[in-house]
Amino acid sequence: MIGVGVMAAVDEIVFHQLLGWHSFYDRSTPAVGLVSDGLLHAAELVLIVAGFFLFADLRHRHVLAPRSAWAGAFLGLGGFQLFDGVVDHKVLRVHQIRYDVDLLPYDLAWNGAALVLLAVGVVLAVRSRHEGAAAGSAPAP
Template sequence: MDEATNNLKSRSSVFNQHLHSTRNLWSGILFGLGLIAFVDEVVFHQLLQWHHFYDLSTTHIGLISDGLFHAFSWFATIAGLFIFADLRRRNALWLNRWWGGVFLGAGVFQLYDGIVQHKLLQIHQIRYVENVIVYDMIWNIIAVGMIIVGIVLINRTRREQQKEGAVSGAQS
């Protein structure tokens, strides 16, 4: 291939990425949300057995709630991957924006879990120990860290998009 063809393909890919920037973001958010929910379910619910999704009833109900939570996490993960595959097919996958969505989705879900489910609704605690605040702080700090990483990556792609738009406008 010659340089002109490569340049045209590159510009086409950038155009597709920008055209589908919202889909890149939502694909990442759904995947990140599903992935962190899956990790939470497997590690904290099944392997460590620290809690169930719903601990305000019997163990039987707790296990049913874990199964529903697990199904939800897989639906979100698979939905994110279907959108990801479609973006690849369209030559519109923007990995930096997608990863920003992954971190943002995972962080928002974890922060929601730590604040709303653990503290406000009290449907379960991260772990049933005397000094649970240590676990809560670590949980929420990690969540905020993921949100910050996601926002930084998303903002970088916004700046790229604005820069590309300014360059395209100047060349027209």
Template sequence: MLFGSGIAASMIDLFIFHLALQWHHFYDLSTTEVALTIDGFFHAVGWFITVWGLFLLADVRRRAEVHWARWTGAVLAGIGFFQLFDGVVFHKLLRIHQIRYGVDLFVYDLTWIGSAMVLLLIGLLLLRHTRPTQVPA
């Protein structure tokens, strides 16, 4: 899940919405310079979480065979969790940034939060479907 959360933060949110589309920054309640500086810290934390997830994967691979379908479920759950947390907490509750400015947010919020819930649900279903079977004692 760490790897998925890091991918959502670093790749999806930062690269697409902050840099490519330039719709928002992590913190939009100050100057552009402050927003870009905080984006840099957000980027660093996102990559730290991604690399941490890869180190955990390497450790699991060293000790046992990786169940890739289960890992995929955890990654999808991590992406969904991060996007849902971002959409609900940062966008709606704290209002430190919105998906976009100068437009009706309903469709954007519905798409952002809805897709996050779908990814989280798919990831959790994959995790449930691939959980190890219990051997009776």
């Protein structure tokens, strides 16, 4: 949840607000685009806050596995990025990364970054699983 919310925030702040390349929904008026950005911003904040509450609960119960938490964060970051690049940009066409430019380099960079984030998450998840298995098989001190 935290990874998804953070990547949505990065997308919304950098590409929607600072660069002004697109809004979440560009197939209508600028006012509708602004409302759609506001709804995206509200959703990302809910995800981040809820994710940190769950994270705090795991820490409080002393069951937090840090590497698994990092794996989840990277999987959320990459998952949001890839979903946005494939589903929002290409399937639903609610917006593009930029307009009036050759999209191929942008699409490759966008989806390539998503794949790198996902790969980091998978590596961390596999390492976390192997460490957990090794710790579980060791005799108790």
